[in-house]
Amino acid sequence: MQRLRETYTGTETLEGRVAFLLRATPAPAPLSSVAVERMATVLPLAPKARPSSRMLSWPINLLLTVSLALASSVALHRVQPSRLPVAPAPVAQPTIVEDPVTSTSTALGSPTSVAPTAPPPSGASSAPSSHIRVKARSAPEPEEAALLRRILELAKSPRGANQALDAIADYRRRFPAGTLGREADLAEVRADVALDRRREAIETLDQLLSLSDPPRAAALSLLRGELLAKQDRCTEALASWSALAVQSSGENERLLHGRASCLATLGRWSESQAVYRAYLKAFPQGRFAGDARVALSGWDEQVDE
Amino acid sequence: MTAPDLDSLYRHHVRRVSTWARRLGGPTLDVEDAVQEVFLIACRRYAEFEPGAKITTWLFRITSNVVRHQWRRRRFRHLVSPKAEAPPSVEGPVERLAQAEAESRLYLALESVRPLHREALILFELDEKSGEEIAELLGITVASVWTRLHRGRNELLSAVRRLEAREARSQSRKERRR
Secondary structure: OOHHHOOOOOOOOOOHHHHHHHHOOOOOOOOOOOHHHHHHHHHHOOOOOOOOHHOOOOHHHHHHHHHHHHHHHHHHHHHHHOOOOOOOOOEEEEEEOOOOOOOOOOOOOOOOOOOOOOOHHHHHHOOOOEEEEEEEEEEOHHHHHHHHHHHHHOOOOHHHHHHHHHHHHHHHHHOOOOHHHHHHHHHHHHHHHHHHOOOHHHHHHHHHHHHOOOOOOOHHHHHHHHHEEEEEEEOHHHHHOOOOOOOOOOHHHHHHHHHHHHHHHHHHHHHHHHHHHHHHHOOOEEEEHHHHHHHHHOOOHOOOO | OOOOHHHHHHHHHHHHHHHHHHHHHHHOOOOHHHHHHHHHHHHHHHHHHOOOOOHHHHHHHHHHHHHHHHHHHHHHHHHHOOHHOOOOOOOOOOHHHHHHHHHHHHHHHHOOHHHHHHHHHHHHHOOOOOOOHHHHHOOOOOHHHHHHHHHHHHHHHHHHHHHHHHHHHHHHHHHHHO
16 A cells, blocks of 8 residues: 555645645654653652552442441441340451342442341351352441442442542542452442543453452453443453353343444454344344344445455 | 663653654644653553563553543543644744644544544554554554555545535635625
8 A cells, every 4th residue: 555645746636635734744853851851750660569459359339239238237336236136246357249240231330229237157257158259358447338338329420420539539548458448449440430431440440350360350351341442442342352251141242242343343344243143143132232233234335354 | 560670661662652642642732741641551550561462562552542532631622612722833934834734734634533543544644654563553463454544544535525625615604704
């Protein structure tokens, strides 16, 4: 392929006028040494380790709900120990993760209501059932649990998301080594998504997925891919979805639709067509069935890469 | 990665990144701001960089995203306050003024080109990179580069045609008023 700027001369044709604009555009001035040094003083060229509280791994809705419920119960127990029908508060508090997580439009759907529950007996951590995993964590302070409860309430809606982010910053300042740090990070992802701050949400999800064996990695990878796709980063989105084994029908529907639209964006028409067909076969009345039919009907006009 | 490594990463690539940023972002981009943001992200996320991958591909991807983000912000600010983001004034010879005008028109038209196509187009037409070099930078196949260039070129031609039509309409309205 020849460059326009080299092929066309004169300004009679449209191509010639575009070539003129391309030729007239000057080369960028090199960055001055002063600017290079000035920026070097500002950049954190010595890397800073992120606090461990940001190393998240749990599906957001359920973890937030369950942890907060447990946190509430411990806080209540500390304030009014005589009202609780159980023996003294345990030293370690379990975080319970159940499977499967019911997915909504994203993995960050609205949380269910938080109801205080009594802490499980101390022996619970040593005998997890097949669908419940229990991990020992120290009990949160009552103020910590109360603050996080407020954060979650705010993060539910786009209107409160900005306040939620402020509250999360406040939480991290007051409880730098807080027990609910992970939940705060998950709430941050939710608030970022609500505010359409996709890049920030992706960064936090990257932290989530950087663990060696993150539970429910499929749901988080699916969400990460969707956010990447919305940023026109389809190659990365497809990589995020590669070999993804989703666990629910809703997730599979989102995955197929995401793959098909990303492949189409990248011009891989025949692959996209195949995925759209698979989608329609699996979900003939699905949420994206209309899109899929429209895409398939216009395929004759496309050229494969 | 140690501090000297990050320092050498910065010093080795900063000029390259600034050229990419300026090329992708056009005359109204705050290049220093963009470059600083690119390296802030690179420092923060270096742990995620896969050793076998190309550092230039990785940095280009970050640069491209940063510029796109700034472009969106700038467009929003432009909607709010159209005069706030006028291109920098050019003083001096007539040629420089003509250059600046041509560049502004080109980037105005490029705003209508899809980001994926725009990157390939800028690298090919303005930076005079080869198909293979672009493929390496974008982390795609050479065949995809040609496809993007083909589509990007068509989009650019359409955008310039629309721009000219708009200018002609505006000109005729002015003449009618006179």
